[in-house]
Amino acid sequence: MVEFVQQLINGISLGCIYALIALGYTMVYGIVRLINFAHGDIYMVGAYIGYLTAHRIGPHFFPALIIAMAGAATLGVTIEKIAYKPLRYAPRIAALTTAIGVSIFLENAVRKFISPNFLPFPEMIKRVPFEVRGVTFSNVQIIVPLVALLLVIVLQYIVLRTKPGRAMRAVSLDKDCARLMGVNVDKIVSITFAMGSSLAAAAGVLVGIAYPRIDPYMGVMAGLKAFVSAVLGGIGIIPGAALGGLFMGLAEVMAVHFINSAFKDAVAFVILIIVLLVKPSGLLGKYVSEKV
Amino acid sequence: MSNASARSSFAAGFLRTFIAPAVILAILYQAIVAAFGKNDYYMYVLTLSCMNVILATSLNLINGFTGQFSLGHAGFMAVGAYLAGSLTKFTHWPFVPALVVGAIGASLAGVLVGLPTLRLRGDYLAIATLGFGEIIRMLIIASDQIGLKFLEGPRGVMGITKYTSFGWAYLLAGISVWVLTNFIWSTHGRACVSVREDEVAAEAMGVNTTRYKVMAFCIGAGFAGLAGGLHAHFLQLLHPSSYDFLKSVDYLVMVVVGGMGSLTGCAVAAVFLTVFNEVLRRALELRMLIYAICLVIIMLTRPQGLLGGKEISLGAFKYLVPSYGRSRAGSGERGLT
Amino acid sequence: MALLEIEDLAINFGGLKAVSGFSMSLEKGDLRGLIGPNGAGKTTVFNMLTGVYRPDAGRVLLNGKDIIGLKPHQITALGMSRTFQNIRLFKGLSVLDNVRIALNLTASCGVVESVFRFPKYYSEEKRITDKAEELLDLFKLGDRKNALASSLPYGEQRRLEIARALATSPKVLLLDEPAAGMNPQESQELMGLIEWINKEFDLTILLIEHHMEVVMGVCRRIQVLDYGVTIADGAPDQIKRDPKVIEAYLGEEVRDA
Structure with missing residues (x-):
């Protein structure tokens, strides 16, 4: 039991990170129907911005977080403008291939201009371990979920209570119709990319604090798993992505601990296949069949 | 219909489908060997190109012609590689039977993947096949823990005999393209394309869409397995990292750059990108950066691929012929709308 | 009955x-x-x-x-065959191929026979093409057989859809x-x-x-x-x-x- 609670706590931290990345995936997919393969790399870049900031101004958590989020948002919007926007009406696979190109670009740019090796992430928050009835955890494992939760609440507020949020929901339902109703679709797409990218960057900084080692390819597997989380929750559905991410983190930690560490990455794909076969619309999704 | 006319069209067809390609392939082979045969490095790159031609054309059958969306091609390749490689290394089978068994094994894997994922469309199918491909790779990584000790799990198997020469790769690439071409330009190929064009209408016109989707996965995966077998006996190594998701992406890029639904286009793209990648090695660390930028630029300027669904014909004068390609504007999935 | x-x-x-x-x-x-x-x-x-x-x-x-x-x-x-309210042709294919696809269910040559170009392939291919052209002629679409289905004017697309449905006999x-x-x-x-x-x-x-x-x-x-x-x-x-x-x-x- 102690062991289970211990893994539960570990899983929640990891799950929150997946959840934050998954939110960006789900938002972008909801708006432009693009699997943004570069999203995992934005998360990686976010972690590196946090790393560089800490080296410049010292290991302060909030400045690093905010600068990383702002930097990633700018990067996300720039990528959208240059690489995706011209392909908005092209066959979907062309945009997907471009996203893959962007992903390779970001990984190799970081390799080339920062470092191809693992880097130690600066300790922005002093780790204070606790022990309660045999379960050990640290303040980091509390801070990570709290920050994630705060960000999700802010996101939900923006999407459900503000004017751009309403416009986003309109665009995700019917882009052309939203345009006719006077919504500036390009602006909304940019806002979506900015928000999604900044959440990914936040995840990048948080992962640096929780697992202090970063490398240029850290976004590949994390991105895939976050995407699976988004599918699991029902792609395009924001609470679904958060839920899916949490589930994914827990499942991974549990599988590694109770089954075999070789299944660390496999578990995500097994979950994916099961979801797609049993309920392809995801946990919270509705299945829309084709009209004949 | 008269039997005589059928017989004469058969004779003409025999010439066109058997003799002409064989002659052209033989001449091209002689030319390549004469031009590059002395340089081992060039032959290495060309051998690699031939294997990539098999992978790209077979993936195009699934993605470009049948309109499915597979991102798991490397997984099928891994099945073929591990099967064929194990057979020659551990049971000392000769090369060709091992390749054949590898291909059959991969095509069975293709059917296994195809059957459950058929209900899925577009992006969901892409992700499901990606998942299957990764699961295959992770099973290989875990192989030493699940009773297949000889596969050595994450360490891989060394010391596979180097059977794959340029000649073998070239011959098998030629046969693969020939088989795929003949398949596509038959009633069965048309049925596959109809699935891509409009699945509901295809069913209504009596096309068993399930059968053709599985068939596309089966044939496509089989050729991927064949290429995998060649690959294993080329690198003399079986290693799970050779068949990861990024490899599937490489083949997808060849298909997309060459043109969805253009066999010749993606074959050319496969050779071009393989050579391009080798040329870029001189740029060392900048290689992947340049590759990525070029990829994005190609997609931005020619989203329908370099050849855009046209086929390069053997006829010297009309070198571009219309095909089942997806060249017209606004075709296929309108995506993002 | x-x-x-x-x-x-x-x-x-x-x-x-x-x-x-x-x-x-x-x-x-x-x-x-x-x-x-x-x-x-x-x-x-x-x-x-x-x-x-x-x-x-x-x-x-x-x-x-x-x-x-x-x-x-x-x-x-x-x-039993049908047409669709919102025309569903195989838009990216030629008029002829649209009809030939509907004749797929009558084809009696298997995959192996097709790939290796057995005589059966040629006779079947000829039969299917002849039959398709015959239908297109009946529907006054014969001279459009190589055009892309999507390039036909609306009325002809409707006619093609009926011709295609009839091809399934x-x-x-x-x-x-x-x-x-x-x-x-x-x-x-x-x-x-x-x-x-x-x-x-x-x-x-x-x-x-x-x-x-x-x-x-x-x-x-x-x-x-x-x-x-x-x-x-x-x-x-x-x-x-x-x-x-x-x-x-x-x-x-x-x-x-």
Whole structure:
């Protein structure tokens, strides 16, 4: 039991990170129907911005977080403008291939201009371990979920209570119709990319604090798993992505601990296949069949 | 219909489908060997190109012609590689039977993947096949823990005999393209394309869409397995990292750059990108950066691929012929709308 | 025994009774109309007949064989073919290939025979192409056979869709609003075409149509659907005068005015 609670706590931290990345995936997919393969790399870049900031101004958590989020948002919007926007009406696979190109670009740019090796992430928050009835955890494992939760609440507020949020929901339902109703679709797409990218960057900084080692390819597997989380929750559905991410983190930690560490990455794909076969619309999704 | 006319069209067809390609392939082979045969490095790159031609054309059958969306091609390749490689290394089978068994094994894997994922469309199918491909790779990584000790799990198997020469790769690439071409330009190929064009209408016109989707996965995966077998006996190594998701992406890029639904286009793209990648090695660390930028630029300027669904014909004068390609504007999935 | 026997067909979509108690009996050579206001469930009936939807209740016998639960391609192979309300051609393919694909189910050469170009491949390919060209000629599309289907004008796309449906050698043909989007002259021509197919191919036709002139002009008997229920069934003259039909189309009469 102690062991289970211990893994539960570990899983929640990891799950929150997946959840934050998954939110960006789900938002972008909801708006432009693009699997943004570069999203995992934005998360990686976010972690590196946090790393560089800490080296410049010292290991302060909030400045690093905010600068990383702002930097990633700018990067996300720039990528959208240059690489995706011209392909908005092209066959979907062309945009997907471009996203893959962007992903390779970001990984190799970081390799080339920062470092191809693992880097130690600066300790922005002093780790204070606790022990309660045999379960050990640290303040980091509390801070990570709290920050994630705060960000999700802010996101939900923006999407459900503000004017751009309403416009986003309109665009995700019917882009052309939203345009006719006077919504500036390009602006909304940019806002979506900015928000999604900044959440990914936040995840990048948080992962640096929780697992202090970063490398240029850290976004590949994390991105895939976050995407699976988004599918699991029902792609395009924001609470679904958060839920899916949490589930994914827990499942991974549990599988590694109770089954075999070789299944660390496999578990995500097994979950994916099961979801797609049993309920392809995801946990919270509705299945829309084709009209004949 | 008269039997005589059928017989004469058969004779003409025999010439066109058997003799002409064989002659052209033989001449091209002689030319390549004469031009590059002395340089081992060039032959290495060309051998690699031939294997990539098999992978790209077979993936195009699934993605470009049948309109499915597979991102798991490397997984099928891994099945073929591990099967064929194990057979020659551990049971000392000769090369060709091992390749054949590898291909059959991969095509069975293709059917296994195809059957459950058929209900899925577009992006969901892409992700499901990606998942299957990764699961295959992770099973290989875990192989030493699940009773297949000889596969050595994450360490891989060394010391596979180097059977794959340029000649073998070239011959098998030629046969693969020939088989795929003949398949596509038959009633069965048309049925596959109809699935891509409009699945509901295809069913209504009596096309068993399930059968053709599985068939596309089966044939496509089989050729991927064949290429995998060649690959294993080329690198003399079986290693799970050779068949990861990024490899599937490489083949997808060849298909997309060459043109969805253009066999010749993606074959050319496969050779071009393989050579391009080798040329870029001189740029060392900048290689992947340049590759990525070029990829994005190609997609931005020619989203329908370099050849855009046209086929390069053997006829010297009309070198571009219309095909089942997806060249017209606004075709296929309108995506993002 | 009727060629197509439909008994008490019903389907619900999430609690909504889309169609209920739909029955119809078509004899060989019949040319029947199915009309009704928008959303009355006409296309839903077609979708149930052709296996796109599985009805919740009822029986459909085609030539005495129960076809409920069969896949659309199996039903087509048994001899029932259709066109679509919102034309569904294989847009990126040539006119000829559109028809040749519909002949796939008649092809008797296997995959291996095709790939290795057995003599059978050539004879089958020739038979399929000849047959397709013959059909295209009948529908005055012969000189357009190499054009992309999507490049045809609207009326020709409709004709091609009918030609394609006929290529599956159906005994029953279901036409879903073939005159939609046509001008009066085009729909006039279409009426002639439908009557001609009915006679020439000795086909049984069930026609959904909005254009009253078309249905009234060609159908010998008409069934009217409203909110998924049959409200009238009879000869065109009868239908025209039926108060229920008038009400369904024009709304309830304003009594105290």
